[in-house]
Amino acid sequence: MNRINTLLLLLLCTGALASCRKVEYRTVSNPAYIRVFNNLTEPQGILNKRPRPFFCMFIDPVMDEKGKITGGATVSDFLNKRGVYAAPNPAHVGLSTSKFNPEYPGKELVPAGPVLNGFDLTNWAQISAGKHRFVFIYRPVSEVPFFQLQEDLRSNIALDTTIELKEKEVYTLHVLLEDFLARKHALYVRQENFYKQAFYDSLVYINFYNLSGKGYLQADESEKDLNSLDIANMPHRFGLKDDMHIYISHISEKDSLINEYAYQFAGTMHWTVNNPMVTPYASFPIFRDKANNGITTKAWQIIQFVKPGINPGVDFRYASVLPTLNVRFGIDYKAGEFGQVMFKDSLYNLSHRANEYMPNMVLNVHSGVDNPRSFGSVNSLEFINGRMYLMTIQRKYAPPVY
Structure with a gap:
């Protein structure tokens, strides 16, 4: 169930004839909209005594006379490390009994963002504009409330x-x-502009960020969290160079390359942890299936990151092998020179792709008489200390016309 943006009122009714009680809506004057992710990871073991990155977040904390935090304008407990996929809808609400929260607002029932210029901002929380103090405090990994x-x-x-x-x-x-x-922590703050741009409904958009900590690529392997299931077999787990060329390939429903859209150059990903500017968006078609009257698509994508000077369409290509298999077939690359992200097919999410593929950037929703219909989205792919993270933003659409 979607978090209701306006929260105009809640009716708590007990039986058909029972009276209803009005609950006042908490308004936010002069709002800005924020979404917060915890991107810290630490290898856990005997030699690593650092605390696990599990937080209670305070916005504008309240202190007692001893300088101890006693509360705040916003208190978000159990802020866990983020998942690899940040969905376009408030998917964390109501799906788990765990208090652990993969992002803020996430599971928090707070005033959320509106639909702004056609973009659904229910995953962003409202907060009053102006200066705010953010404090993140380590806490034990448990469901015991912070206080x-x-x-x-x-x-x-x-x-x-x-x-x-x-x-x-x-x-x-x-x-x-x-x-x-x-081990210097920072709060990276990116002022988004996707809702200010003129995007076509028939295209999918994606931009790229390398937000790894300075020196990650050069760090000793003992300092990196390399054994987690989500990166254990990934070529980019050791890090990527500061500047990487990006190539996107598209695969049809028959698991074959769409030749005219294979190994398309999509720009350069730069190391930008100290420069929180929005990067340019690349785009590609939805590839709606003509056999299905253009309602849905089964196509999926592979994105490859290579050091400048390498062209995967020439250097990595095999006559009968998909680029998904490049790494497994022993391509000669050095740490930092190659990375790869593979996406599930748009409609069926075949089981052999379940664990190592990202969700598709083409969204399938019930629209008009069609259930489902495939729509494009706006995405950010963020590379952080050996991991790829995808954030997908959904647009609102009028009923399709053909």
Whole structure:
């Protein structure tokens, strides 16, 4: 169930003849919109005594006379590390009994963003514009609420910073390592502009960011979290160079390359952890299936990152092997020179793709008389310390006309 943006009122009725009680809606004056991700990962073992990156987040904290935090304008407990996929709808609400939250607002029932210029912002929380202090405190990995923890477990501050937010602007925030070797934390704040751009409904859009901590590629393997299931077999788990060329290939429903859209150059991904500017969007068609009257698509994508000077369409291509198999067939590359992300097919999500493929960027929703119908989306693919993360944003559409 979607988080209702306006929350005009909630009716709590007990039986058909029972009276209803009105619950007041918490309004936010002069709102900005924020979405917060915890991007910290730590290898866990005997030699690593660092705390696990599990937080209670305070916005504009309240202190007692001893300087201890007693509350805040916003308190978001159980902020866990993010998942590899940030869905276009509030998918975390109501799907799990766990208190652990993969993002903010995530499971939090707070005033959410509106539909802005056709983009659904229900995954962004409203917050008053202006200056705000953000404090992230390490806490034990448990479902015990923060203020029920013993006092010595409530004082390990991971990050304390103040930022300024502009009215009616949309922000994506990341807690991350600005310097990997020095373990220097930072709050990365990106002011988005996707809702200000003229995007075609018939295309999918994606942009790219390398937000790895400084020195990740050069760090010793013992410092990296390399054994997690989500990156154990990925060629980019050791890191990528600061500048990587991007190539996108498209695969048909028959698992064959769409030749005219194979190995298309899509720009360059730069290391931008110190420069939170929005990067240019690349685009590609939805590839609607003509046999299905153009209602849905079964196509899927592969995105490859290579150091400048390598062309995967020439250097990696095999006559009868999909580019998904490039790494498995022993391509000679050095750490930092090659990365790859593979997406599930749009409609069927075949089981042999379940664990190693990202969800497709083409969204299938019930629209008009069609259930489903395939629509494009706007996406950001973020590379952070050996992992690829996808954030997908959904647009609102009028009924399709053909």
